[in-house]
Amino acid sequence: MAETDTRTLDAVGATLRYDVRPGSGTDERPLLLIGSPMDASGFTTLASHFADRTVVTYDPRGVARSERTDGAAETRPEEHADDLARLIEALGAGPVDVFASSGGAVNALALVARRGDLVHTLVAHEPPTAQVVPDREAALGVCADVHATYLREGWGPAMAKFLALTMRQGEFPADWASEPAPDPAAFGLPAEDDGSRGDPLLGQNMRGCTSYRPDFTALSAAPTRIVVAAGKESEGTFAARAAVGVAEGLGIPVTVFPSHHGGFLGGEFGQHGAPAEFAEALRAALA
Known part of the structure; x- marks a missing residue:
């Protein structure tokens, strides 16, 4: 080229x-x-x-x-x-x-x-x-929770939830919040919070894009x-x-x-x- x-x-x-x-x-x-x-x-x-x-x-x-x-x-x-x-x-x-x-x-x-x-x-x-899927309310909740987890716990726990979100087959159940949070270690991610909050996926774009x-x-x-x-x-x-x-x-x-x-x-x-x-x-x- x-x-x-x-x-x-x-x-x-x-x-x-x-x-x-x-x-x-x-x-x-x-x-x-x-x-x-x-x-x-x-x-x-x-x-x-x-x-x-x-x-x-x-x-x-x-x-x-x-x-x-x-x-x-x-x-x-x-x-x-x-x-x-x-x-x-x-x-x-x-x-x-x-x-x-x-x-x-x-x-x-x-x-x-x-x-x-x-x-x-x-x-x-x-x-x-999430606005166009049949499970709209549950999907919006899951996506908002990824962002909230990032602000509360940091990159590793939030990214684990994001990966679980993207890999899931089928609709999100209405009681998704009662499910155990995925273990960051299962994805090779750190569990500790390094204090940073500048991630463009989990912080900057997560809620605006999916909603x-x-x-x-x-x-x-x-x-x-x-x-x-x-x-x-x-x-x-x-x-x-x-x-x-x-x-x-x-x-x-x-x-x-x-x-x-x-x-x-x-x-x-x-x-x-x-x-x-x-x-x-x-x-x-x-x-």
Whole structure:
């Protein structure tokens, strides 16, 4: 791929940093790859499969190279949507195609609801919003409890609960709070509290992301073509069930992608999916 051009963009309450990889092909529409709270480094492998297109990645506010300047402890998807709108406008290339995964998919839905003119096609991969699942109240409670555990007990106990949340098959029961808390050691996590509270997943984005309610009226009225995707191996998990709920709200089928929630990863963060097959499915979804 061509040399990456890293740029800086001032936003309200944050300084954003994003990367532009020029493509070798004739498609002039940039492809924006976004996650949250995952930063740009998580898309290194996936970007390499789109060397024919200009690929743009970024670090969401409060993550990696994108520093917050407002001192806020939490971020709402609407704020991320505003950041993304600024970024796309800064590119000056017209509407872009967007692949958005996990919290990035929630933020992208917020973007399209507000500024659909900026996005040609959105592929929203496993957006984890509890507002659209049948067990909404229980799911919202579980997600809020992860955040509360982080503030009360620290990173290890909260991350153990988060991992248990993401791995669980099927709906959360109404009496989920009576279940024993997972042991951090079972996941190789520390139980002691180091006193830090700056984690972008458990602290900054947990509640805002999972409690976001998609504006289906605005999304349906937007000029954007929307594809909602879920991994084949993710069936029954919270994020995949949420993808089903979002698709139902839009009146469209879910598009099944290879692998799992991180199916595009090729070793980033020590995780592996099926990136070649995933890229092929993404290319087809964007066509």
